[in-house]
Amino acid sequence: MNSPDTYAAIMEQKATIMRASIGIDYERYATGRLAFDYERLLADTSYDIGTVHAIQRRTAVGDTPLLELCNITQLARAVSAPGKGARIFVKDEAANPSGSFKDRRASVSVYEAKKRSYPGVVAATSGNYGAAVASQAAKAGLRCIVVQEAFDSQGVAQPEIAEKTRACEAYGAEVMRLSVGPELFYVFLRVLRETSYFNASLYTPYAILGIETLGFELAGQSKAQTMRFPDMVIATHAGGGNVTGTARGLIKAGATATQMVAASVDLSGLHMASDHDFNRKSFTTGHTGFSLPFTTWPDRADVPRNAARALRYMDRFVTVTQGEVFYITQVLAELEGLERGPAGNTSLAAAFALAQQMNREQVIVVQETEYTGAGKHPIAQLNLARQMGITVRRGNPHDNRPGDTIVIPQHPKQLGVIDVDLEQVRRSYLRHALGSLAEGQQPSATDVAFLAAETRLTEDDVQEVIHDGYHKSR
Amino acid sequence: MTEKAAKHTWVEIHRIILQPGQRAPQVPDDTQQVPLEMKAKGFLVHDATIGEQVEILTPAGRTLKGMLTVINPAYIHTFGAPIAELSAIGNEVRAILNGRETQP
Numbered sequence: 001m002n003s004p005d006t007y008a009a010i011m012e013q014k015a016t017i018m019r020a021s022i023g024i025d026y027e028r029y030a031t032g033r034l035a036f037d038y039e040r041l042l043a044d045t046s047y048d049i050g051t052v053h054a055i056q057r058r059t060a061v062g063d064t065p066l067l068e069l070c071n072i073t074q075l076a077r078a079v080s081a082p083g084k085g086a087r088i089f090v091k092d093e094a095a096n097p098s099g100s101f102k103d104r105r106a107s108v109s110v111y112e113a114k115k116r117s118y119p120g121v122v123a124a125t126s127g128n129y130g131a132a133v134a135s136q137a138a139k140a141g142l143r144c145i146v147v148q149e150a151f152d153s154q155g156v157a158q159p160e161i162a163e164k165t166r167a168c169e170a171y172g173a174e175v176m177r178l179s180v181g182p183e184l185f186y187v188f189l190r191v192l193r194e195t196s197y198f199n200a201s202l203y204t205p206y207a208i209l210g211i212e213t214l215g216f217e218l219a220g221q222s223k224a225q226t227m228r229f230p231d232m233v234i235a236t237h238a239g240g241g242n243v244t245g246t247a248r249g250l251i252k253a254g255a256t257a258t259q260m261v262a263a264s265v266d267l268s269g270l271h272m273a274s275d276h277d278f279n280r281k282s283f284t285t286g287h288t289g290f291s292l293p294f295t296t297w298p299d300r301a302d303v304p305r306n307a308a309r310a311l312r313y314m315d316r317f318v319t320v321t322q323g324e325v326f327y328i329t330q331v332l333a334e335l336e337g338l339e340r341g342p343a344g345n346t347s348l349a350a351a352f353a354l355a356q357q358m359n360r361e362q363v364i365v366v367q368e369t370e371y372t373g374a375g376k377h378p379i380a381q382l383n384l385a386r387q388m389g390i391t392v393r394r395g396n397p398h399d400n401r402p403g404d405t406i407v408i409p410q411h412p413k414q415l416g417v418i419d420v421d422l423e424q425v426r427r428s429y430l431r432h433a434l435g436s437l438a439e440g441q442q443p444s445a446t447d448v449a450f451l452a453a454e455t456r457l458t459e460d461d462v463q464e465v466i467h468d469g470y471h472k473s474r
Numbered sequence: 475m476t477e478k479a480a481k482h483t484w485v486e487i488h489r490i491i492l493q494p495g496q497r498a499p500q501v502p503d504d505t506q507q508v509p510l511e512m513k514a515k516g517f518l519v520h521d522a523t524i525g526e527q528v529e530i531l532t533p534a535g536r537t538l539k540g541m542l543t544v545i546n547p548a549y550i551h552t553f554g555a556p557i558a559e560l561s562a563i564g565n566e567v568r569a570i571l572n573g574r575e576t577q578p
Contacts, residue, residue, distance in 0.1 A: 007498050071571065078570050120534060143534040153508040162551035169515065174532035178491070179511040183498050187491060187512070195536065275505045327563060334564035335571070375551035383554035394559050408559045412567065 010189050018304060021192045021199035023116060026304040034433050034443060035450030036305055047108055047209040049216055049252055055111050059139055061103045062213050064095040066221035066365070071335040072348075076355045079413035086231065086358035088351050090366040091218050094340055098167065099371030101214055102132035105202060105241065108210035110136040113198035119143055120197035124188035124302060126150060126161045127285045128370055133200045134173035144168075145191055149184045150177035152278045159384055160284050160343075163375030180278045185302055202241055203301040203308055211245020212252060218365055219253035229255035231362040232354065234347040237262035237317070238290035240298055240310035246367050247313035259315045263350035264291040265343075266319040266418065267402045280388050280403040282322050282381040286346045291317075292420075296428040311429055311455055318417035320349040321400035323408040326378045327415065328352055342378050344370030353416045382406070426455040430465045477524045479545045485522075486515045486547040487530055487540030514538050515547060 019025070029036040047055075056062040069088045077085030093101035110133065113121050120143030123133040130146035137144035146168045151157040157177075168175045176191070178184055192199055201207060215233070222230045233250060235242040247260045265287040270277040272289040281287070291310075295317070298306035328349040329342040341348075347366045355364050374380060382392050385406055395407040397414055409415055433451060437443065443451065443466060452459045479485055492510035516530030516538060528542045 007492065007496060074571055075567055145532075145534045151511075151513075153511075157551070159551040162549065166549045166551070169533070172533050174516070174534035174536070175514065177513045179508070181497065181501055181505055181510050183492060183501075183510050186498070187510075195534070271502050273501045273505055275508055326560065330560045330563040331567055335567060374549075374553055377553055378560055379553045379555075379557050380551065382557045382560070392557065392559060394562075408563075412570065 005190065007183060007186050010186050013193070014189060015304070017189050017193050018199065020196065021122075022201070022204055022303060024204070029305065032444045032446035032450060033437060033441060034447040038309065041305065042205045042209060042307060045112075045205045045209060047206065049212050049249070052108055052209055053213050056104060056107050056210070056213060059107045059136060060097045061107045062096070062217065064217070065092045066090075066218055066225060067092055067338075068225065069332075069336050072331060072352065073355070075331070075335065075412055076352055077360070080356040083360060084356055084358065085360050086355040086362040086364045087226065087360070088355050088364055088366065089222065089225075089230075090348065090369055091214065092338075093214070093368040094344070094371045098128070098131040098135040098171070100128035100132060100344065101211065101242070101368045102127070102129040103135065104210040104214055104245075105129065105207040106132035106136040106200065106210070108206040109133065109198070109200040109204065110140050110142060112206045113200065114140045114142060116198070118196070118198035120145065120195060121200040122147065122188065122191050122195065122197045123200045123202075124184050125202065126158075126164060128164065129202055130164055130173070130175070131167035131171065134168040134171035137173065138171045143197065144171070144173035145176065145195065145197065146173050147176045147184060147188045147191060148178065149180060152180050153275045156279050158279055158284060159375035159380045163373060180273070180275045182273050188302065199302070201302050202239055203303045203306045205307045208241055208245050208307040211241060212249035214367060215246035215249020216253045217249075218367060219250050219255040219258070222363055222365060226363050228363055230258050230365040231358065232259045232261055232364045233367050234261040234263050234351050234354070234364065235367045236286040236344065236346040237264045237295075237310060237314075238285045238287065239294045239301065240291075240306070240308035242368070243310040243313055244308045260313055261350065261354070262291065262310060262314045262317045263347045263417070264288045264317075264319050265322055265325060265346050266400070270402050277403055279384065280390060282385055282406065283325070283343050283346070286343045288319060295425055297432040309454060311426065312453065314422070317420040317422055317425065318350050318354075319420060320346060320353075320417055321397045321407070322402065323400050323406050324349045324397050324415050326382065326406070327409045329378050331412075338369070339372055340369040341372055342376070342381065344368050349415060350417050352412070426457055427465060429455055430462065431469065434466060434469055477545055479518055479522055479542070481518050481520050483518045484515065484546055485518055485528070485530060485542055486513055486544040487528060487538065488513050488543045489540035512540070513543070514540070518542075
């Protein structure tokens with residue numbers, strides 16, 4: 001065993017490896033003990049929305065259709081009170097080259113890597129992002145390595161991830177598949193150190209700015225098709241990039257009154273680093289296993305400062321059950337002739353419920369779809385679930401138990417959302433932030449302003465939490 | 475049955491990256507007790523037999539080492555048998571839309 005390559009030894013080199021592989025000096029942006037200049041971090045990349053659009057035009061990314069789901073809207077109206085049932089639209093991001101909105105993130109990351117003459121790019125992801133990076137790297141003539149967490153200790157591969165492996169290999173990338181564990185990041189660091197490739201992280205400014213065009217486009221498309229900006233946009237929420245980039249794009253398009261909703265599949269009770277639990281979930285992303293930790297502490301990512309800061313942008317945060325997402329995926333295929341998802345339909349499940357509370361002339365946009373096929377498809381996922389001993393049955397969505405039972409609704413009126421208490425989430429974020437200060441350190445005025453911006457609380461509210469915290473710890 | 479593969483054949487290799495006891499401190503007990511394993515695919519740099527330690531050239535143009543496990547590894551992920559709980563949904567929702575729903 002090489003002692004320099006132990007887990008601890010590599011993690012100690014994290015900062016050095018990150019600096020070389022991202023090329024951003026994050027420390028330049030620090031303005032306080034906690035605070036940093038978020039907007040300048042993004043602006044210094046010079047990727048304004050026009051530039052991003054031009055890059056994406058050249059790489060076949062973006063300009064995806066906004067589709068009205070007339071039959072699903074009718075179905076929602078059939079179970080709504082009179083006058084209720086907003087028009088449901090979906091932005092068909094599956095139309096992107098590798099089949100998901102992740103192409104938008106990858107296009108800017110790869111463009112930057114090529115501009116700075118890196119020989120290749122590396123991404124640590126088991127999701128669509130790996131295929132997106134591989135696809136964009138192929139176009140750019142760069143090498144690509146994708147590191148995935150793909151199978152459990154019994155050798156059972158998650159079929160959705162097996163399909164991503166196949167896609168990445170189809171685009172000419174090297175794929176390293178790992179068994180379950182957060183040491184994915186440790187292996188990723190070793191690959192970066194050995195290859196000196198660019199870190200095409202999901203969380204760099206490049207990756208986040210790449211998503212702004214999504215929000216910008218859909219605002220304009222909504223205006224053109226309905227004469228109004230969307231009343232609500234729902235984004236599937238995991239690490240926070242989707243919510244952040246889309247919201248920023250909406251704001252840049254002038255859609256400042258649009259309500260931004262984050263939606264995640266509820267996987268509470270499952271441990272994300274557990275070998276046992278790994279194949280007992282049907283969704284490998286877009287779930288609370290990512291979204292709760294990343295919302296309450298974004299800087300846990302594979303970069304020093306996460307450019308995805310969803311708490312700044314979300315007006316509402318809801319969860320749906322696995323069974324409801326499978327149900328709406330079937331409905332999308334059978335009523336609209338669109339075979340997509342299922343993970344990319346998490347927001348559609350939420351939209352179906354939320355549309356029933358809104359008026360008929362209002363517009364709700366589901367901001368993405370993803371491609372589907374072998375391994376990803378609901379049939380594949382539910383067969384895996386049964387193989388792993390999970391019960392799959394029809395019934396009331398409330399009876400969903402992640403890792404134990406998947407309950408598929410019996411009627412559309414059973415679809416609903418559960419609100420995540422944003423006040424609690426904001427306070428949890430503040431506790432994390434304040435907890436990261438050294439003993440006796442006080443947040444500065446700049447820190448307080450920063451924390452207020454991060455949580456959309458007032459500075460007085462932030463001060464109250466600070467004083468509560470310090471009082472209670474004595 | 476031993477299987478041999480010639481240089482340049484597309485294969486899969488396997489390697490242990492971290493043994494139990496070397497894992498990240500924060501992983502739960504069930505994960506602590508199993509090794510961190512790696513699988514990767516590439517083109518053999520030399521002739522080899524299943525079970526041997528080999529070197530492969532990956533699509534990224536670098537070499538990786540590990541035990542040769544599969545020659546020309548197949549993609550086996552698929553759909554499987556239809557799920558009855560999903561198959562029933564289409565007729566149900568069409569009946570609602572057409573006003574033919576017989577039960578809530």
